[in-house]
Amino acid sequence: MSYKYEYPRAALTVDCVVFGLDEDDLKVLLIRRDMEPFAGRWALPGGFVHVDETLETAAMRELVEETGVQNVYLEQLYTFGDVERDPRERVVSVAYYALVKLSDHRVQAATDAREAAWFSIDDTPSLGFDHQNILATAHERLRGKVRYQPLGFELLPEKFTLRQLQQLYETILDRMLDKRNFRKKILGMGLLKELDEVETEVAHRAARLYRFDKRKYERLTKQGFNFEI
Amino acid sequence: MSYKYEYPRAALTVDCVVFGLDEDDLKVLLIRRDMEPFAGRWALPGGFVHVDETLETAAMRELVEETGVQNVYLEQLYTFGDVERDPRERVVSVAYYALVKLSDHRVQAATDAREAAWFSIDDTPSLGFDHQNILATAHERLRGKVRYQPLGFELLPEKFTLRQLQQLYETILDRMLDKRNFRKKILGMGLLKELDEVETEVAHRAARLYRFDKRKYERLTKQGFNFEI
């Protein structure tokens, strides 16, 4: 108890909403709390911001510590500052959302000492604090932003089929898309590099694999191009 | 010096980017600092968050205290948390942006004891802290959002002409719009109520006045309507 201030100060935390895509199921990574308050309840990974680290650094650090998740797309979501959002004391939380390639992270999340698990976004347990609210805000942001920014590729493996990509949009936007129109539009942007590979281990004709050309996207963006599905 | 904590804590502030529209000039409200650091320099209005008030409350309180601005559209922008952004100590700032009807606030801002003034967005003085960065972020957000949400009306008087509205979009989006197409589109949405009044004190044919029908907008939004210019 050795840090003193003239006025009382709110504590500052970060919380992370980690999204992953499992076939046609949007999932979120939760941890089970081992301390009060809300001990035993599921919650978003997160924790206190150290005084000598940036907010983004804190978010990444907590993600690694609590879930093993690393090297992911991370973006600030919103800052939640209701006075009573934490029963202990005044805590302001800067929320982030992360997009991970589930194929890379399926195992790691389970190997940590703390209990971490993926839940379908529509079937989450009751969460502590105002985390239900944070989760809903993140979901809404993802739905809104995925149409205008190439976020979706962060949820897929490096190499993917057009069907996977279409399914991603159908899952997140929650509506069916026409196959021919979808392919016309996405290929018409010229941002997908067609690979000389096809998917394997499927019991039917194998689909061609593509890779997102991030360099080209950045180049076009500077020239006024706008991504849109 | 009486509040003690086990770990050091960042201080928490709010900063506000207040936009106003003066004819065809987008302006921002700045205050001149009377204390170190950056004493004498211009900066965004803002200040420390009290431990018993929400972030939004703090932003509104600081706005009133420092500029006299009241009853404005206020929205959270982003939280800035670089470690060295304040030379005194670690300070995390939650930034908000506000849209005001300049006609209502032109006088008040100047009557406060502290010096406050409106600057053209493209001609601001050098700002203290990372406020130049916050300002740029807010400007970008406004430009991006004004096309998809009826934010613009917050910058105009209750009653306005179509010319004023078009000029608003031209100013914020920084490109010319076709008069006939603009009118067709905006009137086609059915969100403007045509009044039985015309502008006064102009040296030519007076234009009809309109009012934005917020109720109708909210009703349509629930039915899936999307505002777009």
Next chain:
DNA sequence: CCAAAAGTGTTTCACGTACACCCATGC
């Protein structure tokens, strides 16, 4: 009567949308 801005329709083109069949592959 002149200056200044208000107000008004039509044509063209691009793009979104709807829609159905053959093909390649693994079992």
Next chain:
DNA sequence: GCATGGGTGTACGTGAAACACTTTTGG
């Protein structure tokens, strides 16, 4: 050979964009 999904083109309608002149009013 059959089940499964991969891959492909066209027709139609809607909406965006380009574009110029007449009307009203105040001075």
